[in-house]
Amino acid sequence: MHRRGVGAGAIAKKKLAEAKYKERGTVLAEDQLAQMSKQLDMFKTNLEEFASKHKQEIRKNPEFRVQFQDMCATIGVDPLASGKGFWSEMLGVGDFYYELGVQIVEVCLALKHRNGGLITLEELHQQVLKGRGKFAQDVSQDDLIRAIKKLKVLGTGFGIIPVGGTYLIQSVPAELNMDHTVVLQLAEKNGYVTVSDIKASLKWETERARQVLEHLLKEGLAWLDLQAPGEAHYWLPALFTDLYSQEITAEEAREALP
Amino acid sequence: MDRFVWTSGLLEINETLVIQQRGVRIYDGEEKIKFDAGTLLLSTHRLIWRDQKNHECCMAIPLSQIVFIEEQSAGIGKSAKIVVHLHPAPPNKELGPFQSCKNSYIKLSFKEHGQIEFYRRLSEEMTQRRWENMPVSQSFQTNRGPQPGRIRAVGIVGIERKLEEKRKETDKNISEAFEDLSKLMVKAKEMVELSKSIANKIKDKQGDITEDETIRFKSYLLSMGIANPVTRETYGSGTQYHMQLAKQLAGILQAPLEERGGIMSLTEVYCLVNRARGMELLSPEDLVNACKMLEALKLPLRLRVFDSGVMVIELQSHKEEEMVASALETVSEKGSLTSEEFAKLVGMSVLLAKERLLLAEKMGHLCRDDSVEGLRFYPNLFMTQS
Numbered sequence: 001m002h003r004r005g006v007g008a009g010a011i012a013k014k015k016l017a018e019a020k021y022k023e024r025g026t027v028l029a030e031d032q033l034a035q036m037s038k039q040l041d042m043f044k045t046n047l048e049e050f051a052s053k054h055k056q057e058i059r060k061n062p063e064f065r066v067q068f069q070d071m072c073a074t075i076g077v078d079p080l081a082s083g084k085g086f087w088s089e090m091l092g093v094g095d096f097y098y099e100l101g102v103q104i105v106e107v108c109l110a111l112k113h114r115n116g117g118l119i120t121l122e123e124l125h126q127q128v129l130k131g132r133g134k135f136a137q138d139v140s141q142d143d144l145i146r147a148i149k150k151l152k153v154l155g156t157g158f159g160i161i162p163v164g165g166t167y168l169i170q171s172v173p174a175e176l177n178m179d180h181t182v183v184l185q186l187a188e189k190n191g192y193v194t195v196s197d198i199k200a201s202l203k204w205e206t207e208r209a210r211q212v213l214e215h216l217l218k219e220g221l222a223w224l225d226l227q228a229p230g231e232a233h234y235w236l237p238a239l240f241t242d243l244y245s246q247e248i249t250a251e252e253a254r255e256a257l258p
Numbered sequence: 259m260d261r262f263v264w265t266s267g268l269l270e271i272n273e274t275l276v277i278q279q280r281g282v283r284i285y286d287g288e289e290k291i292k293f294d295a296g297t298l299l300l301s302t303h304r305l306i307w308r309d310q311k312n313h314e315c316c317m318a319i320p321l322s323q324i325v326f327i328e329e330q331s332a333g334i335g336k337s338a339k340i341v342v343h344l345h346p347a348p349p350n351k352e353l354g355p356f357q358s359c360k361n362s363y364i365k366l367s368f369k370e371h372g373q374i375e376f377y378r379r380l381s382e383e384m385t386q387r388r389w390e391n392m393p394v395s396q397s398f399q400t401n402r403g404p405q406p407g408r409i410r411a412v413g414i415v416g417i418e419r420k421l422e423e424k425r426k427e428t429d430k431n432i433s434e435a436f437e438d439l440s441k442l443m444v445k446a447k448e449m450v451e452l453s454k455s456i457a458n459k460i461k462d463k464q465g466d467i468t469e470d471e472t473i474r475f476k477s478y479l480l481s482m483g484i485a486n487p488v489t490r491e492t493y494g495s496g497t498q499y500h501m502q503l504a505k506q507l508a509g510i511l512q513a514p515l516e517e518r519g520g521i522m523s524l525t526e527v528y529c530l531v532n533r534a535r536g537m538e539l540l541s542p543e544d545l546v547n548a549c550k551m552l553e554a555l556k557l558p559l560r561l562r563v564f565d566s567g568v569m570v571i572e573l574q575s576h577k578e579e580e581m582v583a584s585a586l587e588t589v590s591e592k593g594s595l596t597s598e599e600f601a602k603l604v605g606m607s608v609l610l611a612k613e614r615l616l617l618a619e620k621m622g623h624l625c626r627d628d629s630v631e632g633l634r635f636y637p638n639l640f641m642t643q644s
Contacts, residue, residue: 033456033475039448040478040482047442057432061432071443075446076485082544083541088541101532129372138372139374140375150541153543173567173568
């Protein structure tokens with residue numbers, strides 16, 4: 001019976017064993033990569049089959065699009081991450097959202113002088129539809145939100161602010177903190193807000209209310225109306241279109257004035 | 259079509275506007291009628307249609323008159339539609355465009371789109387039935403739906419049955435698609451797990467994996483849309499695809515950059531490049547990841563991120579710091595300037611103008627005056643006049 005040596009021979013043997021394990025380790029990663037490559041090819045085939053049956057469904061059915069996106073998110077996959085990804089190439093979801101992103105940027109730029117870079121999701125939706133034209137695919141508000149979330153990556157200052165059941169979309173890098181957001185939400189009801197409104201609803205001190213309103217003025221998001229009855233009104237152009245249930249013609253506007 | 263009532267289009271006190279859509283045409287049953295271009299408004303109480311050319315031509319149907327609605331998707335040359343099935347008109351109904359008609363349904367054709375949202379909101383209103391809780395004037399408070407003991411019009415029962423069948427068929431199609439989707443997701447999840455396990459191996463071995471293998475792994479992640487588990491970036495820079503893209507961009511952007519004074523925001527680049535491509539568009543992440551590689555690949559452009567987070571592409575030859583000197587001159591000439599004024603003078607976007615002025619301020623050349631009237635920049639006299 002040989003006794004296991006502790007001398008140089010044993011050390012050399014140990015080193016050899018270690019080296020073999022190391023080699024084996026590299027081989028293991030190589031194995032797994034090869035396995036992944038094979039599984040990837042199989043997945044691609046499955047996706048192609050899925051696409052041939054259901055590509056139209058995704059294109060035409062916004063609810064299905066939502067389900068699809070949610071399921072991807074749950075398992076940790078982003079189908080919109082790259083135009084070169086399988087999802088984008090085979091299901092065509094990429095081009096749909098990336099093009100929408102371009103259209104959103106263009107609409108926001110065109111209207112910025114009017115609303116300071118703040119627009120309701122509804123108005124954005126209407127304007128984008130108008131721009132897309134009659135023969136293009138219809139888009140839902142959920143589609144817009146997803147496209148905007150992607151645009152954030154470009155460092156543009158795109159933001160999504162929840163107000164009263166809908167959203168305000170911010171397209172310029174203006175710093176809006178919680179206080180600003182809450183005042184915007186308050187203004188949503190009437191399109192404007194006053195210092196008294198803020199003090200009554202939010203129970204803030206005058207100074208805090210005034211600072212927030214001044215910031216909104218500075219950023220071009222609010223307009224000051226000193227001719228309003230009572231105290232100064234701060235109007236939000238972004239919320240204007242919500243208030244009208246009919247388009248008034250120039251004729252009607254003239255007649256309406258005393 | 260005889261359920262419509264003429265109206266002024268103004269909303270009553272308790273009535274709120276929910277959504278509106280231009281470019282809607284009304285069909286009486288399957289027939290086109292003269293109301294071909296109007297704005298359709300949905301309120302909590304009514305469906306209102308106003309002629310786009312003649313605003314005085316305005317009519318409405320109380321929501322309580324609607325039995326149910328269904329969608330009809332768009333086809334080639336055909337707009338998407340909503341089919342609205344109606345109860346018979348009540349005997350005391352006010353005047354409308356038609357006194358009688360044979361159809362118990364109308365179709366709304368969305369020639370300028372917007373059908374998806376409109377249908378969603380109309381379904382919501384039909385479920386919530388807010389008009390029952392918020393009484394308005396008598397003029398359009400007609401019936402409240404089928405009263406007990408009322409005889410239902412015969413036509414409606416047949417229609418309901420047909421639509422129930424169609425609904426079942428559609429549901430079957432949707433559930434098949436959903437089932438297939440679920441199966442696909444199971445396989446996708448396996449890929450995610452596998453990639454995590456490989457990433458762990460890579461982390462443990464720290465350098466025992468070849469560069470080549472890393473590149474391969476990253477490209478697999480790219481195909482699947484899986485975030486790189488090691489770096490947490492969405493598969494980070496370094497894939498072949500992004501390298502190629504970076505080289506392409508350097509070619510495409512040279513001329514536009516020169517036209518715009520050597521600098522463009524990343525958003526402008528995104529729009530420019532994708533508009534030019536037309537198809538196989540770049541995702542925002544593709545663009546950012548490619549741009550991150552520009553400097554490393556020694557290309558004549560570079561990505562720059564300002565303190566504010568704004569990202570731009572500059573020509574290597576463009577020295578923003580030198581531009582600051584000329585900005586200072588411009589501001590001094592005018593006494594003071596806001597970003598908008600400066601942008602207009604120099605012919606650049608307001609976004610980039612602001613960044614240049616901020617940089618000048620950071621370098622000590624300009625001072626700011628921040629008031630409700632906006633942000634204005636002055637030459638920094640503290641520096642020049644001691």
